[in-house]
Amino acid sequence: MGVMEDRLPADVELARHLAADLDGAFEALVLAHQDRLFTIALRTGGNRNDAEELVQDCLVRAYRALATYEPARIRELRLRGWLTTILLNAGRNRARVKRVPTTELAFEPGAEPAVDPFIRRDQRESWGRLLAGLSPAQRTAVVLRHVDGMSYAEIAEAVGRPEGTVKAHVHRGLAALRTALLASEGPPEGLRAEEIPA
Numbered sequence: 001m002g003v004m005e006d007r008l009p010a011d012v013e014l015a016r017h018l019a020a021d022l023d024g025a026f027e028a029l030v031l032a033h034q035d036r037l038f039t040i041a042l043r044t045g046g047n048r049n050d051a052e053e054l055v056q057d058c059l060v061r062a063y064r065a066l067a068t069y070e071p072a073r074i075r076e077l078r079l080r081g082w083l084t085t086i087l088l089n090a091g092r093n094r095a096r097v098k099r100v101p102t103t104e105l106a107f108e109p110g111a112e113p114a115v116d117p118f119i120r121r122d123q124r125e126s127w128g129r130l131l132a133g134l135s136p137a138q139r140t141a142v143v144l145r146h147v148d149g150m151s152y153a154e155i156a157e158a159v160g161r162p163e164g165t166v167k168a169h170v171h172r173g174l175a176a177l178r179t180a181l182l183a184s185e186g187p188p189e190g191l192r193a194e195e196i197p198a
Helices: 011-019 022-043 048-068 071-075 077-096 117-132 136-149 152-159 163-183
Strands: none
Touching: 011 022, 011 071, 011 117, 022 048, 022 077, 048 077, 077 117, 077 152, 117 136, 117 163, 136 152, 136 163, 152 163
């Protein structure tokens, strides 16, 4: 996946609308980001219900924060990274209270042709087990980089770690996934261990 721009043009425009009319533009923020936030929440450690609740919590926190910001601050926000940070922090807070199950982690590497839904479910479960074997820092870094397509700089900002640390987490996470694939009875359908990006 290619490196994403620091601020996407749609988010720049959306930030302007939010600064001018928070209540009128907030629905557009939700529609623009809810799916990617759900994907991150699901793939970094929760089941569907937990992921849905986490996204709702994230969006409520985002609205409350925006309501306290000056318009100039809202216009300068990097919405994508800012929302990801809120989501990850909300997830950490929940994990402190309740151990988040990782049995339903989902990972679908790239678009695939139509296949038997049971095979796809098996693939998601296989990838979920592999991702669950990573440390939380590695899992988050790999998902944000290779599923959500964030740049290393965006991830570093979102997780509050140096860019070099993020790169190390991605590299080690991918190496661990390769090792796990090789050690397993076989990689998920349609993917070989050597195809996992470095």
